Each structure stands twice: as C-alpha cells, then as structure tokens.
Amino acid sequence: EPEVTQTPSHQVTQMGQEVILRCVPISNHLYFYWYRQILGQKVEFLVSFYNNEISEKSEIFDDQFSVERPDGSNFTLKIRSTKLEDSAMYFCAIRIAGGTDTQYFGPGTRLTVL
C-alpha cells in the first residue's frame, strides 16, 4: 500500500486567514484527490487533480479553494480566507499510475477555524 503523508497534522487558524495543507505521496502516482470530513459526518469529495490540472471538483470547492503541485512532489490545498464552517479533517488521497482505481488516503490534517 502506498504511503501518503500530510502536514501539518493539526492547524489552528483565525477566521479570514489563509491556510495551506500539504500532501506528500511516496510513490509514482497519477491522480490526486482532496476530501474533507466534518466531525461526525461522512467523507466528502472536494477535488481531483490529474496531469497538473483540476479534473473534477465539487460544489464545496469554490473560489476560496485552490490546489497545486508546485515542485512535482508536494500536493497542496489552499484555502484563501477561512470560514468557521471550514473546520474539518482534510484528507489527501492518491491513485497509483498503472494500478487499479483504488484510492489510498493520508492520515489527514485537522483544521480548526476560530
């Protein structure tokens, strides 16, 4: 199973501040994903990223969100102006190049917006 790490494990920020969440997959991969999980709720899809561009995004992924892979390794999710309702666990997932459709998830970043 491919390893996916995420940093930070916990981020506390003030409402209106920008945050950047990072994902570092340790293998060759093809697709990247961000999901979020509000406490006690199900996991929700945010965005998929393929060939250095967004391939699909959900209604949650509005103009306040952006993703990029700046150095060919780290995959980042930026929230420009955080809102209270952005508080959640954010999970990165990857799908291996030449493999199955299985998505492997990272340990998540807990974002708390005050």
Place this chain on the structure above:
Amino acid sequence: GESVGLHLPTLSVQEGDNSIINCAYSNSASDYFIWYKQESGKGPQFIIDIRSNMDKRQGQRVTVLLNKTVKHLSLQIAATQPGDSAVYFCAENNNAGGTSYGKLTFGQGTILTVHP
C-alpha cells in the same frame, strides 16, 4: 443523483463472531465500490473493492458482496477481532462514459464495536 447510504449506523458483536455491514446505493450507473475502515483520528484505510461486473470478492477475513438488482453492497468480516472496531464506510464511483476521474461518493458510515 448519486447517493450512498447505510442501513445500520451501529453494530455491536462479540469477538469471534462474523460481522455483516450493509450499504445501499442509488446510482445504478455506479461501476466501482470500495470499503474503507476508519479508526479514530486516522484516515480511511482501504479494505477491499469490487467492480460492477462481479458479485463477490474475497480478501483476508473479508468478503464483499454486490447485488446490483437491489443496489446493495455488504462487507462480511469473519472471526471479528477487537482490532476490527472502527467506522466502516462504503464508497462508490461512477466512471460511465469516462466523465469521472475517480471521485468517490461515501456513505454515512457504520460504527462496529467488537466486545472481547
């Protein structure tokens, strides 16, 4: 629209028993299904998957059954152990026509508690 849901939110079993966790889906075009296990404070961990051209798939101590007629998915865990205690999510993907890049739609989750 796409939706995936679970019949039972909680399941409590004794160690050594077999567990069955159920999931219903509404999108008949879904062609790929996955079960994930999520322990407290951790990310979803892949358990087993199945494609829509199959009815059954077995792994180590786990079996996934797919009934496309009634749009039902189940996860069977044999000889359940305390370490199996977690929240279990089913998820589905519809890549019909190549319009999806792997977006997973998750169900609400079932809490499995295994008593020693």
